[in-house]
Amino acid sequence: MNWQKQLETLMKKTISPIVMSGEEPIALNRWLIKKVQNHHPEQLDAEPAIDPKARVLLPWEQVMLQRDEVESNWRFYISERADRYLEVNEPFALFSQHDESSYMYACCSVHCLQDREMLVNLICYYPSPVRVWINGRLVFTSHAEYVNREVHARVPFHEGFNTILVECPLHLDRQLTCREFIIKLNPFERLTDLRKQNELVDQAWLEQLKHAYHIIVDSHAVCKNDDQVPVLKGMAQPMCFSPESLEKSLELHLWDAQGQCLAREQVQAMHPFRLSFPQDAQGFYRITLTESVSHRTVAETHCCMGHIADAVEMLRERIRTRKDCNETVLESLRGLAAVPSLLQGMNQYVPADWMEQNLKLFYEASVYAGSADQILQVQMQDVFPERYSIMLPKSIDSGELIYTVHLPEQYDSSRLYPVVFYFHDAQGRKYPLPLPWMQWARTSEAIVVDMVGISRLHFADDIQVVRMIQTILGTLPADRDRIYGIGFCTGGPKTYRIGFLVPHLFAALASIVGDPRIDADQPEYEFFDNLEHTAVLAVCGVENWFFNSMRKADFVERLPKGETWMIHGFIHNECSALFNSRPLFHRLLEATRTPLPKSVKYVLIDPAFNHSYWIDEVRAIDFNHKHVSVQAQIVSREKIIVRTVNVKQCRLLLAQEEMELDCDLTLLLNGREHTVKLTDAYSALSIACTDTGNLSEQHWELWQQPLTRTDFKNMTDRIVVEDDLLGIKKAYVRNCTVVKPDRMEDPRRRFHMKLAYxxxxxxxxxxxxxxxxxxxxxxxxDSERDSPAYVHLLDMRNLHDGHKQLLHRLGIHATSDEMICYNRTYKGEYAAVLWVENDPSDQLLVAYNSDSAGEALLDLWNTFDENPLFYQTSILWHDGRWFAIKPSEATLCT
Structure with a gap:
């Protein structure tokens, strides 16, 4: 431990302010940093390379000395990410000449007034290798083959000064987009006292850390050593650094897919081990770490003999020959095996927790591959009894999406379960991440589905997510009155958004630091009417990088069933790791949806989503006006009050017995009484405005349609996505292909590149x-049948022969001089956007006949997100203006 004494001596001499307080939660952000070269830590517990000759440079020396001398000695560094509260450490750009033996060291000190235990949290947003020592003891270790994303440990700190040392390799085999690390210290008592926010901290998890370990391996792909013996090197890293955890007698076991124990080793925490495999080993294996006395399993991991992708392909071939083979299983294995190469293509490492989760699925598939054939085709839960991932093509574009299903303990497919959708942050982008606590525990109460949640101004993604929820619920034994949403970070706004669009979907939702994505200048507070009957649990991080907790708290206060927890002392990710917990999960599950509430307030946000509880098929008069709403209230057995704003048509789904209605009703519609006689136990009462002018002059027609009980139940519960009502926008939710002029033969190539983009x-x-x-x-x-829809960019002055034939086939007369549309002729300059339903592929024609008309199209598409003209099916630019054209009329839109 000479290096520890040298480090303490150095830190006592420096004038730099590198000491921070251990009395309150703190992210360490003031360091002494230096570079070392010719360092080759071959063992997981290798000591740091502390140069006793290195000194601390004074500030003015850093501009006077040569770069090599500056980098090889200690200098002061403070995180300067003011937009992130100075928590994120990014010192790597301060060093040059990186080679494989170059490492950066950073050290600081934490002062405590008394002996105390800390919950230490290491976070790497773009996972990269980091090792951390506290008071000379190695606490976290990782390397290029085992990379931490976020990891916790209970560590004792003593009274006085405690030294922290961080080691990071400066050379990586891929260029990360961003490289940073955070070390956050939380005094343990801050997690266990009686303040409100600790209601959500899982005390069982804090206790479990005392007995839990990580199995750190040199590689998840096992190779043979110089003696041609397959050997796995590793180390058991405790999650609690008490003397009991460090001195505990542990056993390591190696299991094959048949459940046979192939090897056993006695190991000690934080000491390297060598686990030998049989010479003929192949495929996937399970490794468990157990306490020698109690035989309790305290950690497990999985590994592969040889290259993982090759082993998965061999496994898929074995499964493909089985009579009970399910193609979904094969696709899931293919997608998971591609994760490392895809992330490497994005210059990212695969975090150790991701790798371990995927290897477990490969191992379970190996168990299935070695079992007896079944008569019937296996289902995913037959192969993967705890969790499985599904890969599906997206319906809106050419991409692929993935979701993961976590099955409850003692899963029974004949029973209806609550279903919780977890929309996590954008960190995984494409790959779903589990709820934090589900990495160490399971639930017997609900099915949990992980999905990527990114809420932006992107109606197509909203439709994709709702379609996926429809599909997923159709495959699971779901209790329709107990569907829930949880969103963290960008997943929070996505969860709110889905709640706004489909108000009757969630019985309750929980938002972890994310807030609703509504306008900052003129917030659409009316959207919250759609959550009138939804319980909303909001975790607001006061010290948050992205979201204003005051704004979010104000939103939740507007909700009749909202509750807020203001989290002090914990940064963005910790709000999920610590407070997105089992206690919050249990609070969420306490809510049950009221399928037929006495009153419904519904604001129509997108015409594709037009249903809420017993209000259905809401149609807007004009989407040029932002606000479209319906409010309906059952005030007595004989009376229903309905108030509409900018609504052309809607219908009420009514059930006499369940909604406590008499057959003779008075409907007070926008202040006017209408007599309604319900002729059936279940019916749909349609309401249509025949005069959409001034409210006082509107005339309404009412008619009924009888329903069966089953029809009524299906209609009130249904999750509606009517993309046919999106007009031109429907092309962008149908995985369209854009047909753009050939660059080699295009006289307006530069302009068409901008417009086609x-x-x-x-x-x-x-x-x-x-x-x-x-x-x-x-x-x-040559291949018209390959896409469900096409978007054609047509310069009428230079048409391809295929486009001339298409226009003729569709009955559209358009030349470089004029266009005839719906029996009206438009001469001179024009641009047109026409949606045409066609077999086998729908067509969106984007045509123009002059440079000015082309510029009008460019300007129009730059307003795609907010311009209501795109809800029309046909629009035309003529005489300098855009307007909608319909079969019966051509209405000028200003």
Missing amino acids: LLQNPFRDRYIAYNLESCSPQEWA
Whole structure:
């Protein structure tokens, strides 16, 4: 431990303010940093390379000395990310000449007034190797083959000064987009006292840390050593650094897919081990760590003999030959095996927890592959009894989406379960992450579904997510009155958004630091009417990087069933790791949906989503006006009050017995009484406005449709996505292909590149991955049946022969001089956007005949997100203006 004494001596000499308080939660952000070279830590517990000759440079020396001398000695560093509260440490750019033996060291000190235990949290947003020592003891270790994303440990700190040392390799085999680390210290008593926020801290998890370990391995892909013996090197890293955990006698066991124990080793925490495999080992294996006395399993991991992708492909071939093979199983294995290469293509490492989860699925598939054939096709839960991932093509574009299902303990497919959708943050982008506590525990109460949640101004992604929820609920034994949503970070706004669009979906939702994505200048507070009957649990991080807790608390106060927890002392990720917990989960499950409430307030946000409880098929008069709403209230057995704003049509789904209604009703509609006689036990009462002018002059027609009890139940519960009502926008939820002029033969190539880019990427916010295919007119003409919809960019002065034939086939007369549309002729300059339903592929025609008309199209598509004209099916630019055109009329839109 000479290096520890050298480090303490160095830190006592420096004038730099590197001491921080251990009395309150703190993120360490003031360090001494330096570089070392020719360091080769071959063992997981290798000591740090502390140079006793290195000194601390004074501030003015750093600008006078040569760069090598500056980097090889200690200098002061303070995180300067003011937009993140100075928590994020990014010192790596301060060093040059990185090679495989170059490492960065950072040290600081934490002062405590008394002996205390800390919950230490290491966070790497772009996972990369980091090792951490506290008071000379190695606490966290990782390397290029085992990378931490976020990890916790209970560590004792003593009275006085406690030293922290961080080691990071400066050379990586991939160029990370961003590289940073956070070390957050939380005095343990701050998690166990009686303040309100600790209601949500899982005390069972804090206790479990005392007995839990990580199995750190040198590689999840086991290779043979120089003696041609398959050997796995590793170390048992405790999650609690008490003397009991460090001195406990432990046993390591190696299990094959048949459940046979192939090897056993006695190990000690924080000491390297070597686990030998049989010479003929192949495929996937399970490794467990157990206490020698109690035989309790305290950790497990999985590994593969040889290259993981090759082993998965061999496994898929074995499964493919089985009579009970399910193609979904094969697709799931294919998608999971591709994760490492896909992340490497994005210059990212696979976090150890992701790798371990996927390897467990491969191991379970190996168990299935070695079992006896079944008569019937297996289901996913037959192969993966705890959790499984499904890969599906997206319905809105050419991409693929993934969701993960966690099954409850003692799962019974004949029983109806609550279903909880977890929309996690954008960190995984495409790959779903589990609820934090589900990495160490299971539930017997509900099915949990993990989905990526990114809420942006992207109606197509909203439709994709709702479609996926429909699909998922159709495959699970779901209790329709107990569907829930949880959202963390960007998943919070997504959860609110789905609640706004489909108000009758969730019985309750929980938002972890994320807030509703509504306008900052003129917030659409009316959207909260849609959550009138939804319980909303809001975890607000006061010290948050992205969201204003005051704004979020104000939103939740507007909700009749809202509750807020203000979290002090914990940063963004900790709000999920510590407070997105089992206690919160249990609070969420206490709520049950009221399927037929006495009153319904519904604001129509998107025409594709037009249903809420017993209000159905809401149609707007004009989406040029932002607000469209219906309020309906049953005030007695004989009377229903309905108030509409900008509504052309809607219908009420009524059940006499369940809703306590008499057959003779008075409907007070916008202040006017209408007599209604319910002729059936279940009925749909349609209401249509025949005069959409001034409210006082509106005339309404009412008619009934009898329903069966089953029809009524299906109609009130249904999750509606009517993309047919989206007008031009419907092309962008049907995985369309953009047909753009051939560059080699295009006289207006530069302009068409700009316009075609907007046609292919219409959303201003491009954070959400949205990929549409494109092709040339000739490629389209050769393979027209390959896409459900096409968007054609047509310069009428230079048309491809295939496009001339298409216009003729569709009955559209358009030339470089004029266009005839719905029996009206438009001469001179024009631009047109026409949606045409066609078999086998629908067509969106984007046509123009002059440079000015082309610029009008460019300007139009730059307003795609907010322009209500796109809800029309046909629009035309003529005489300098855009207007909607309909079969019966051509209405000028100003």
